[in-house]
Amino acid sequence: MHKKTMLASAMALAxxxxxxxxxxxxxxxxxxxxxxxxxxxxxxxxxxxGVRDALTYINNTGGIDGTALEFETIDYAYKVPQAIAxxxxxxxxxxxxxxQGWGTADTEALISFVAKDxxxxxxxxxxxHLTDPMGKNxxxxxxxxxxxxxxxxxxxxxxxxxxxxxxxxxxxxxxGKPKFTxxxxxxxxxxxxxxxxxxxxxxxxxxxxxPVVISMKPGDFKAQCLSLKSSATNxxxxxxxxGSVLSLVKSCNTVGTDLQFMANIWGGDRLIFxxxxxxxxxxxxxxxxxxxxxxxxxxxxxxxxxxxxDPAGEQSRVHHYMRGVCSVYYMKEAMLWAKKNGGIxxxxxxxxxxxxxxxxxxxxxxxxxxxxxxxxxxRGINQxxxxxxxxxxxxxxxxxxxxxTLERRADxxxx
Numbered sequence: 027m028h029k030k031t032m033l034a035s036a037m038a039l040a041x042x043x044x045x046x047x048x049x050x051x052x053x054x055x056x057x058x059x060x061x062x063x064x065x066x067x068x069x070x071x072x073x074x075x076g077v078r079d080a081l082t083y084i085n086n087t088g089g090i091d092g093t094a095l096e097f098e099t100i101d102y103a104y105k106v107p108q109a110i111a112x113x114x115x116x117x118x119x120x121x122x123x124x125x126q127g128w129g130t131a132d133t134e135a136l137i138s139f140v141a142k143d144x145x146x147x148x149x150x151x152x153x154x155h156l157t158d159p160m161g162k163n164x165x166x167x168x169x170x171x172x173x174x175x176x177x178x179x180x181x182x183x184x185x186x187x188x189x190x191x192x193x194x195x196x197x198x199x200x201x202g203k204p205k206f207t208x209x210x211x212x213x214x215x216x217x218x219x220x221x222x223x224x225x226x227x228x229x230x231x232x233x234x235x236x237p238v239v240i241s242m243k244p245g246d247f248k249a250q251c252l253s254l255k256s257s258a259t260n261x262x263x264x265x266x267x268x269g270s271v272l273s274l275v276k277s278c279n280t281v282g283t284d285l286q287f288m289a290n291i292w293g294g295d296r297l298i299f300x301x302x303x304x305x306x307x308x309x310x311x312x313x314x315x316x317x318x319x320x321x322x323x324x325x326x327x328x329x330x331x332x333x334x335x336d337p338a339g340e341q342s343r344v345h346h347y348m349r350g351v352c353s354v355y356y357m358k359e360a361m362l363w364a365k366k367n368g369g370i371x372x373x374x375x376x377x378x379x380x381x382x383x384x385x386x387x388x389x390x391x392x393x394x395x396x397x398x399x400x401x402x403x404x405r406g407i408n409q410x411x412x413x414x415x416x417x418x419x420x421x422x423x424x425x426x427x428x429x430x431t432l433e434r435r436a437d438x439x440x441x
């Protein structure tokens with residue numbers, strides 16, 4: 027089949043339905059796991075929109091130097107068995123060369139599969155466990171040579187928040203040791219940074235309190251808030267997202283808990299503030315890029331990508347959407363390198379991630395932070411931008427508080 031015809035065909039197939047296998051190098055297949063109906067769908071839908079729009083936009087503008095991206099999106103509802111089944115189907119039937127993944131539990135469950143099959147996975151899990159490709163750190167459970175993600179790890183983000191909290195405590199002239207508590211479900215995603223962040227908090231002089239467990243689902247968390255109140259926690263790291271976070275904030279307001287909330291990257295966005303209303307004050311959260319209204323060069327391309335699913339250009343995207351775009355565009359540039367260096371195979375795409383240092387995908391300057399991955403260290407980004415959000419009489423105000431650059435300490439690799 028003629029290449030131009032094949033590209034148009036693959037573009038038409040870039041929907042929810044998988045395409046049939048096609049001739050090598052005329053198109054390549056990328057699997058896409060998303061949670062659009064499970065417990066993380068509150069943000070999963072937005073991230074998935076960014077991934078799908080970016081994949082389609084790449085096809086609409088020439089693909090990978092003429093090679094189209096076939097893709098299929100599967101809503102696996104955050105269920106690990108379904109994620110593994112989808113991966114195996116794509117690998118055996120579609121000759122998948124790369125995957126855009128999602129959650130921590132499924133991504134960590136697939137580490138050995140993707141390493142054996144040499145298929146790079148770009149996850150939306152930022153678990154620090156995915157950053158040690160060679161298993162150098164004794165604390166690393168499994169070497170993860172084919173796992174990548176765009177952004178600082180959950181562990182590094184939490185370390186950045188703890189650094190900010192230590193400074194905040196000093197500025198407020200707090201007495202004695204500040205108290206730090208991890209709050210979240212007993213699940214791989216909230217648990218990913220728990221030990222690493224607690225260790226660093228202790229290192230900075232915090233008293234680390236017993237973790238407080240709350241469900242990933244919305245609920246009545248007054249009992250947990252009373253525990254936080256009785257322990258006199260000063261800084262609480264929230265490992266959950268969406269409705270669970272809203273329930274926590276409202277429950278703690280009800281019982282009069284007075285502490286500084288600090289959320290993981292999925293736990294803070296404009297929708298949270300709009301839903302929480304006046305009940306949310308000085309809420310701290312990290313980001314890995316700009317907001318929709320920010321005036322940076324790369325937002326011009328993001329807005330064009332956004333028109334794939336919003337032709338009128340009226341929809342305001344949250345920062346989770348931009349991270350989905352960045353994840354796809356780092357993969358795209360690695361594929362461009364692979365095509366020039368032996369072809370778009372999984373192994374070559376992986377090697378393409380190591381070809382450049384401190385790089386930003388072309389056209390996304392100011393949107394994606396400069397990143398460096400090496401064969402020995404998959405901590406692509408160690409910068410954490412920290413913001414504070416408030417809701418005041420119908421107006422959401424988000425302002426940048428500080429920017430933290432984490433050390434690339436050997437003992438933090440994979441942890």
